[in-house]
Amino acid sequence: MTTSTQTPATPTTAPSRRRRGSAGRFQGGNPVVYAVAFLVVCATLGPVVYGVLGGFRSNAQLADAPASLPDPWIFSNYTGVVTDPSFWQYTLNSVVVAVVTTAIVVVFGVMAAYPLARYAFKGREVLFMVFVAGLLFPATVAVVPLFILLTQNFGLGNTWWGVALPQAAFALPMTVVILRPFLKALPKELEEAAQLDGTSRIGFFWRILIPLSGPGMVTVGVLAFVGSWNAYLLPLLLLQGDMKTLPLGVADFSSEHSSDTAGVFAFTTLAMIPALVFFLAMQKRIVNGLQGAVKG
Amino acid sequence: MADDAAVTTAPASPATSTGPAAGATRQGRPAAGRPGGGRRAADSKLRKRLEIAFFVAPALAMLALFVVWPVITAVQMSAFRWNGRGPLVDFVGLANYVSVLTDDVFVGSLVNNLVIVVLSIAIQLPLGLAIALLLNRRMWGQGALRTIIFVPYVLAEVVAGVVWFQLLQPYYGVLDTILQSVGLEPPAQGWLGDPDLALWTVMAILTWKYLGLAVILFLAGLQGVPEELYEAAQLDGASWWQVQRRITVPLLGPTIRTWGFLSMIGSLQLFDMVWILTKGGPANATSTMAIFLVNEGTRSNNFGIAGAASVVLFLIALVMAVLYQRLILRRDAKGVA
Numbered sequence: 001m002t003t004s005t006q007t008p009a010t011p012t013t014a015p016s017r018r019r020r021g022s023a024g025r026f027q028g029g030n031p032v033v034y035a036v037a038f039l040v041v042c043a044t045l046g047p048v049v050y051g052v053l054g055g056f057r058s059n060a061q062l063a064d065a066p067a068s069l070p071d072p073w074i075f076s077n078y079t080g081v082v083t084d085p086s087f088w089q090y091t092l093n094s095v096v097v098a099v100v101t102t103a104i105v106v107v108f109g110v111m112a113a114y115p116l117a118r119y120a121f122k123g124r125e126v127l128f129m130v131f132v133a134g135l136l137f138p139a140t141v142a143v144v145p146l147f148i149l150l151t152q153n154f155g156l157g158n159t160w161w162g163v164a165l166p167q168a169a170f171a172l173p174m175t176v177v178i179l180r181p182f183l184k185a186l187p188k189e190l191e192e193a194a195q196l197d198g199t200s201r202i203g204f205f206w207r208i209l210i211p212l213s214g215p216g217m218v219t220v221g222v223l224a225f226v227g228s229w230n231a232y233l234l235p236l237l238l239l240q241g242d243m244k245t246l247p248l249g250v251a252d253f254s255s256e257h258s259s260d261t262a263g264v265f266a267f268t269t270l271a272m273i274p275a276l277v278f279f280l281a282m283q284k285r286i287v288n289g290l291q292g293a294v295k296g
Numbered sequence: 297m298a299d300d301a302a303v304t305t306a307p308a309s310p311a312t313s314t315g316p317a318a319g320a321t322r323q324g325r326p327a328a329g330r331p332g333g334g335r336r337a338a339d340s341k342l343r344k345r346l347e348i349a350f351f352v353a354p355a356l357a358m359l360a361l362f363v364v365w366p367v368i369t370a371v372q373m374s375a376f377r378w379n380g381r382g383p384l385v386d387f388v389g390l391a392n393y394v395s396v397l398t399d400d401v402f403v404g405s406l407v408n409n410l411v412i413v414v415l416s417i418a419i420q421l422p423l424g425l426a427i428a429l430l431l432n433r434r435m436w437g438q439g440a441l442r443t444i445i446f447v448p449y450v451l452a453e454v455v456a457g458v459v460w461f462q463l464l465q466p467y468y469g470v471l472d473t474i475l476q477s478v479g480l481e482p483p484a485q486g487w488l489g490d491p492d493l494a495l496w497t498v499m500a501i502l503t504w505k506y507l508g509l510a511v512i513l514f515l516a517g518l519q520g521v522p523e524e525l526y527e528a529a530q531l532d533g534a535s536w537w538q539v540q541r542r543i544t545v546p547l548l549g550p551t552i553r554t555w556g557f558l559s560m561i562g563s564l565q566l567f568d569m570v571w572i573l574t575k576g577g578p579a580n581a582t583s584t585m586a587i588f589l590v591n592e593g594t595r596s597n598n599f600g601i602a603g604a605a606s607v608v609l610f611l612i613a614l615v616m617a618v619l620y621q622r623l624i625l626r627r628d629a630k631g632v633a
Contacts, residue, residue, distance in 0.1 A: 043504070
């Protein structure tokens with residue numbers, strides 16, 4: 001270890017060393033860094049991995065030796081969940097609600113952000129402030145009256161729309177705040193060229209702006225999807241029986257089978273897999289979106 | 297409404313993609329006719345307004361229906377004694393606010409929220425900063441590391457809560473078993489069952505869940521620090537510590553301050569994790585304002601009380617947001633200007 005770090009002066013490695021030298025000189029004590037990194041990874045992943053592996057064990061195994069590997073590996077917990085029709089029903093509900101939420105957020109969000117970014121008109125900043133003010137109304141604050149309105153006035157109790165529409169509404173302010181600078185940054189020349197070609201502003205929106213703002217829309221779309229997929233409070237108040245989403249299913253399963261630890265682990269693991277795969281694939285977008293929010 | 301109708305006729309044609317522009321012009325032009333530049337200018341002005349309305353109306357309608365209306369309803373509800381059925385008739389003025397603000401459970405929940413706001417920042421800021429600074433270097437497996445750190449954040453609070461609930465089961469949960477095997481005595485009523493410990497346990501789990509977000513945002517902020525600064529400092533003989541303290545952390549200021557804002561707003565709204573772990577118990581030791589208002593609204597059918605609690609929660613969040621903006625974020629605005 002020490003020898004390899006001490007002998008960087010061979011001619012071939014020298015230039016590249018130099019370029020990253022600034023960071024390199026300050027590194028000092030690499031083993032310490034790796035040790036800390038290892039600790040962080042263990043603390044972060046420990047509970048998750050324990051849950052995944054716990055799903056492959058029996059309750060007896062978990063009780064006898066909580067901190068060991070499955071021996072033998074048991075698959076009945078997972079097959080039990082996968083053959084449970086309500087698990088698939090919950091998954092379907094989660095997917096539909098999240099897709100509808102995302103579609104509304106992206107379409108209405110980009111529409112609203114367009115004039116706010118590229119039209120010059122009186123009251124534009126005031127209009128934008130309406131959306132910024134929307135950020136100050138967290139969904140939690142309005143959840144009880146929202147529940148009353150949705151069930152009594154709108155007739156949307158226990159429906160996909162009843163969850164998707166309010167979720168989209170509460171996600172819109174953030175979406176507009178993220179998208180506006182994004183649309184603003186597209187070069188002015190594009191618009192001028194389009195105008196010279198006789199394209200109207202609406203035509204510009206559909207044929208040029210929408211295709212070009214793909215990355216921005218993906219970012220806000222992923223954020224909306226994440227939010228919807230993980231949402232618990234509004235579905236808890238609004239959805240019953242076969243309409244429940246996956247988080248509700250997880251919570252129910254956990255309280256109904258609280259002594260069946262292995263079963264709970266299997267159910268939770270399967271519930272988090274689609275989310276994990278999707279979100280980690282989209283990790284850059286999520287981080288970008290959050291950073292955009294931080295800067296915005 | 298009439299406005300809406302006028303606006304909604306326009307979008308039908310753009311959707312058919314053949315001639316969005318043509319569709320819209322046909323709508324506007326014939327009415328004005330050919331003559332007069334002034335007329336035409338007024339016409340195009342009107343058209344522009346219609347366009348703006350068309351683009352903004354759906355989002356505004358959503359906000360009005362699902363954000364503004366419920367908030368108004370909350371204010372309205374808060375002035376009545378109401379069990380959720382029938383019309384609002386039993387007007388009680390500010391009585392609901394008085395009972396909310398003198399309710400020990402609500403005040404306790406408010407205090408818990410504030411403790412969580414402060415502790416979240418006090419714990420995650422130094423820890424997140426330390427980890428971000430350590431990881432902000434070329435090292436093996438950095439990409440994987442960043443992904444791993446982000447995992448707890450993308451899990452639903454419910455999923456994370458359920459897993460932790462199992463890990464923390466008294467006696468046969470893995471944590472207690474490990475403690476016993478090394479000769480330590482776990483708390484008799486369990487980590488979540490002891491009123492003195494429950495809030496701290498929740499706090500620890502929240503740290504586990506949200507530390508990754510802080511690290512990821514700080515790391516992203518660190519990439520914005522120009523490399524030359526490090527080189528210059530290095531030439532001047534600054535130590536690693538000095539560089540971090542004098543250059544990196546100050547330049548990370550805006551990121552840290554906005555992260556703090558997000559963290560604060562999130563802490564004030566905390567519900568899912570607590571609901572899964574303790575439902576606010578034991579003896580309301582972990583209750584939050586959101587738990588309180590959901591309990592009042594859905595379990596006790598005290599919608600008036602729930603409305604008043606919603607308004608109070610909103611006002612507290614608003615005041616804290618404005619104060620934060622004034623006292624802390626304003627520095628960034630100044631820095632830019």
